[in-house]
Amino acid sequence: MNRHVGASFTLSVLVVVFFAVILYEPDHTRSRVPASEPEPVEASPTPPPPTPGVPLIESTANLLPEPSPTLAASPSSSRPIEAVVSLAPVPPPKPPAPSPRARVPAPDPRAVVQVVSRRQPPSPPPPPGRHSAFTQVAEGESLSDVALRVYGTSEATTSLWRANRDIIARRETPLAPGLVLRTP
Known part of the structure; x- marks a missing residue:
C-alpha cells in the first residue's frame, strides 16, 4: 500500500478547496436582502363612482417631487397645481x-431563367445517383474513373480507395474488369 496516501489525500482536498474558494460566485439575486421592509398600508374605502358630466378637481400637490434648490427659488413651485378632469364616454375602438x-401576378419563369443564366455560367449536370452500395468496374476503368462515374467527381478517389483497401493494394493499381467495389 502507498505510505504517502495521507499526504496525497490531504493535498487533493486542499487543491479542491482552493479552487472552490477561487471560483465561487455567489448568487446575488438570492443574497440581496432589503435594508428595510416597507410597512403594509391599509387600503382606504373605495371612492364613490364619479357622476357623468361633473368636472373633477384633483390636487396634485402631494404628487410633486421634493423641491430642489433651483425649483424652490421659482414662485410657481411653491403653490399646489390643480387640474380639471372631466369624464366623457369613451367610444369603442373602430375595427380596422x-x-x-392586391393580386400579385405570378412571376414569369422565363424571366427568372434569363436572369440566372446571365449572371452564372450553367452548372454541370448533377452526378448520377447511386443505386447500391456496390459498383462493378468496367473494362479499362481506373479508380478515378469509377469515382467520376459514381460520385460525379474524381476527388472522391481517396474515399473510394479507403473503402476498398482490402481489395486494392495501391491507388494506382490497375483494376480488373468485373471487380465489385464498395461505394461508401
Whole structure:
C-alpha cells in the first residue's frame, strides 16, 4: 500500500478547496436582502363612482417631487397645481377597415431563367445517383474513373480507395474488369 496516501489525500482536498474558494460566485439575486421592509398600508374605502358630466378637481400637490434648490427659488413651485378632469364616454375602438387584397401576378419563369443564366455560367449536370452500395468496374476503368462515374467527381478517389483497401493494394493499381467495389 502507498505510505504517502495521507499526504496525497490531504493535498487533493486542499487543491479542491482552493479552487472552490477561487471560483465561487455567489448568487446575488438570492443574497440581496432589503435594508428595510416597507410597512403594509391599509387600503382606504373605495371612492364613490364619479357622476357623468361633473368636472373633477384633483390636487396634485402631494404628487410633486421634493423641491430642489433651483425649483424652490421659482414662485410657481411653491403653490399646489390643480387640474380639471372631466369624464366623457369613451367610444369603442373602430375595427380596422378591411384592405382589398392586391393580386400579385405570378412571376414569369422565363424571366427568372434569363436572369440566372446571365449572371452564372450553367452548372454541370448533377452526378448520377447511386443505386447500391456496390459498383462493378468496367473494362479499362481506373479508380478515378469509377469515382467520376459514381460520385460525379474524381476527388472522391481517396474515399473510394479507403473503402476498398482490402481489395486494392495501391491507388494506382490497375483494376480488373468485373471487380465489385464498395461505394461508401
